[in-house]
Amino acid sequence: MIEANDDREARWLREVYQGEEARQLTVRSVVAGMLLGGVMSLSNLYIALKTGWSFGVTITAGILAFVIFGALRKLGLVRREFGMLENNAMQSVASAAGYMTGGGTVAAIPALMLATHTVIPGWTIFCWITSIAMLGVFMAIPMKRQMINQEGLKFPSGIAAAETLRGLHPEEAAAMDARRTDAPVTEGGTGDAAAAGRSLMISGGVAAAVTWLREARARWMPFNLPNELHFPFSMRGVAAARWSISFDTSLLLIAAGAIMGWRSAWSMMLGALVNYFWLAPHGVDVHAIAEVKYRLIAQWTVWFGSPLLLTSGLLSFAFSWRQIARAFSGLGTMFSRRAAATDDPMAAVEVPTQWFVGGVAVLTPIVMFFAAHFFHIAWWMSVLCVVLSFFIAIVACRATGETDTTPTGALGKITQLVFGVLAPGSITTNLMCASMSGGVAIHSADMLTDLKSGHLLGAKPRQQFIAQFFGVLAGSVFVVPAFRLLVPDYTVIGTPAVPAPAAISWEAVARVLSGGLSHLDPTARTLLAAGATLGIVMVLVERALPAKVRPFFPSAVGFGLAFTLQFSNSLAMFLGAVIALGLERWRPKLAERYTVPVSSGIIAGESLIGIAIKALARFGLLGA
Numbered sequence: 001m002i003e004a005n006d007d008r009e010a011r012w013l014r015e016v017y018q019g020e021e022a023r024q025l026t027v028r029s030v031v032a033g034m035l036l037g038g039v040m041s042l043s044n045l046y047i048a049l050k051t052g053w054s055f056g057v058t059i060t061a062g063i064l065a066f067v068i069f070g071a072l073r074k075l076g077l078v079r080r081e082f083g084m085l086e087n088n089a090m091q092s093v094a095s096a097a098g099y100m101t102g103g104g105t106v107a108a109i110p111a112l113m114l115a116t117h118t119v120i121p122g123w124t125i126f127c128w129i130t131s132i133a134m135l136g137v138f139m140a141i142p143m144k145r146q147m148i149n150q151e152g153l154k155f156p157s158g159i160a161a162a163e164t165l166r167g168l169h170p171e172e173a174a175a176m177d178a179r180r181t182d183a184p185v186t187e188g189g190t191g192d193a194a195a196a197g198r199s200l201m202i203s204g205g206v207a208a209a210v211t212w213l214r215e216a217r218a219r220w221m222p223f224n225l226p227n228e229l230h231f232p233f234s235m236r237g238v239a240a241a242r243w244s245i246s247f248d249t250s251l252l253l254i255a256a257g258a259i260m261g262w263r264s265a266w267s268m269m270l271g272a273l274v275n276y277f278w279l280a281p282h283g284v285d286v287h288a289i290a291e292v293k294y295r296l297i298a299q300w301t302v303w304f305g306s307p308l309l310l311t312s313g314l315l316s317f318a319f320s321w322r323q324i325a326r327a328f329s330g331l332g333t334m335f336s337r338r339a340a341a342t343d344d345p346m347a348a349v350e351v352p353t354q355w356f357v358g359g360v361a362v363l364t365p366i367v368m369f370f371a372a373h374f375f376h377i378a379w380w381m382s383v384l385c386v387v388l389s390f391f392i393a394i395v396a397c398r399a400t401g402e403t404d405t406t407p408t409g410a411l412g413k414i415t416q417l418v419f420g421v422l423a424p425g426s427i428t429t430n431l432m433c434a435s436m437s438g439g440v441a442i443h444s445a446d447m448l449t450d451l452k453s454g455h456l457l458g459a460k461p462r463q464q465f466i467a468q469f470f471g472v473l474a475g476s477v478f479v480v481p482a483f484r485l486l487v488p489d490y491t492v493i494g495t496p497a498v499p500a501p502a503a504i505s506w507e508a509v510a511r512v513l514s515g516g517l518s519h520l521d522p523t524a525r526t527l528l529a530a531g532a533t534l535g536i537v538m539v540l541v542e543r544a545l546p547a548k549v550r551p552f553f554p555s556a557v558g559f560g561l562a563f564t565l566q567f568s569n570s571l572a573m574f575l576g577a578v579i580a581l582g583l584e585r586w587r588p589k590l591a592e593r594y595t596v597p598v599s600s601g602i603i604a605g606e607s608l609i610g611i612a613i614k615a616l617a618r619f620g621l622l623g624a
Contacts, residue, residue, distance in 0.1 A: 032093075033474070041057075043607040049499070061095070066082065084169035099442055100479045101479060109435065110487055111510065113489070126477075135364075138355070138363065143393075143448060147401050154402065204605030206605070211251070218622050244566035272570035276567045280300075299504075309505060310413050315536055351461055385433045388437055389440040399445075408442050419434070486614065504564050
């Protein structure tokens with residue numbers, strides 16, 4: 001027998017909800033979330049500009065907060081234990097901060113700088129990404145009761161975060177379970193959490209030390225580790241290193257490969273082999289690549305990789321039509337709830353629909369103003385983009401709830417296609433409207449993922465909603481100066497220091513949509529057609545294969561991304577995936593316990609010290 005929606009919500013209030021008196025959004029949870037999330041947003045920015053990938057920060061932040069407050073309590077600096085719901089609220093703040101790279105700082109904004117040869121001021125970036133993120137948080141409001149309370153979508157990362165907190169706080173979890181008829185089984189405990197926290201910090205320290213020895217160049221430094229190890233061969237009479245065929249000694253790339261997963265990593269390695277041992281040399285032979293140099297190679301091979309990513313992403317998205325239909329089927333129900341009715345037991349707990357209406361009503365003119373003032377986008381296009389962003393957010397949240405994947409790449413490309421028709425010739429409108437819809441989608445999906453975790457733990461949704469805004473502000477404060485430091489102008493984009501593969505891909509699509517195919521070199525047009533066709537073929541073949549065979553077929557995303565990356569990057573990430581796979585096969589329990597914490601620590605340690613080195617160099621404290 002299927003339980004009625006109202007009965008399900010009443011049972012949640014009776015058996016799961018921790019009540020108004022439970023400590024949740026406290027000052028220390030907000031401060032900890034802003035600091036931890038802000039710091040980890042720097043890691044996401046750094047690694048996304050390097051590789052095109054970013055990683056969630058929620059579970060890492062929860063483990064770190066538990067370890068830090070445990071240590072402070074032992075030292076007598078805090079008296080009250082950092083509770084489970086406090087940690088959950090902290091995670092909401094931290095995750096919102098960590099995803100502040102989703103509003104365009106790793107794709108649309110550097111793509112615009114590259115396309116227009118301009119520098120976008122930090123204040124402009126701050127206003128743009130902050131307003132978009134807040135709009136995304138508000139747009140998640142009407143989806144929460146439909147997708148979480150009523151349909152019970154999984155949102156796997158939300159479940160994982162909740163189970164992590166239950167493991168960190170077993171006594172509180174047991175007390176909560178005593179009231180429940182369907183209590184989950186909690187695995188792990190504080191010992192596992194402490195070990196994971198220690199491994200994260202140790203690996204972060206090691207990565208920071210290695211990065212300092214590798215990149216901090218000054219007369220007083222006794223020595224520097226090499227940035228890469230060269231292979232002793234050449235192609236077309238040019239040393240392999242000039243083709244970027246070398247081994248990058250960055251621990252961050254190895255750690256990214258370990259988290260990325262085996263299929264994506266080997267697919268990327270396959271793409272790199274095809275690119276640098278066949279396609280790029282062919283480009284040199286036909287004089288499409290004037291000089292063997294990474295930036296010039298990427299500017300040509302992107303016309304194969306970008307259309308492959310575009311067509312494969314859009315076709316995969318189209319095959320999810322049932323998921324899309326389900327996303328919109330509950331649209332009417334979202335707004336028909338008795339949010340203000342006195343007989344609605346959830347009215348005092350849930351975020352009211354009026355907040356959605358008020359938030360969107362206030363933020364839409366603000367976004368319109370920023371779009372017109374900073375990017376000269378017509379007001380009606382901004383309004384249309386806000387409306388389109390809402391529907392895209394519905395699809396993104398549904399996809400995240402069912403698959404734990406937010407298809408911001410494919411959804412952003414849909415917006416690019418729409419505004420390629422409505423605003424032909426305007427790269428700025430094309431990119432920044434796409435960044436709006438992508439940013440709204442990723443923050444709506446992040447909001448619901450956090451609310452899923454809170455729903456399982458009995459948290460008050462309103463406090464998690466408010467927590468997100470603290471995270472948005474913290475993320476912007478951390479990300480914007482770091483972006484300006486890493487990307488001072490367009491000339492560094494597409495270089496080995498800042499490969500920015502997502503930006504190169506977005507800029508290529510925008511250029512085609514705004515200027516048409518006629519301005520492209522004939523060889524680039526050939527690559528575009530071949531890449532677009534292969535993207536379609538790869539999706540169709542994968543769907544035709546038996547489910548047990550599909551893991552052995554290359555991932556279109558991993559394969560296509562390799563045509564915008566250096567060979568050395570793909571090789572290092574492949575090595576990381578090999579190490580993780582070997583550990584999973586021979587020491588599965590050890591891999592489950594330590595792969596993610598150790599990799600996260602390496603990513604955080606290297607990215608933070610890398611940003612610090614650039615800051616010291618900017619102020620003249622480093623440099624030969």
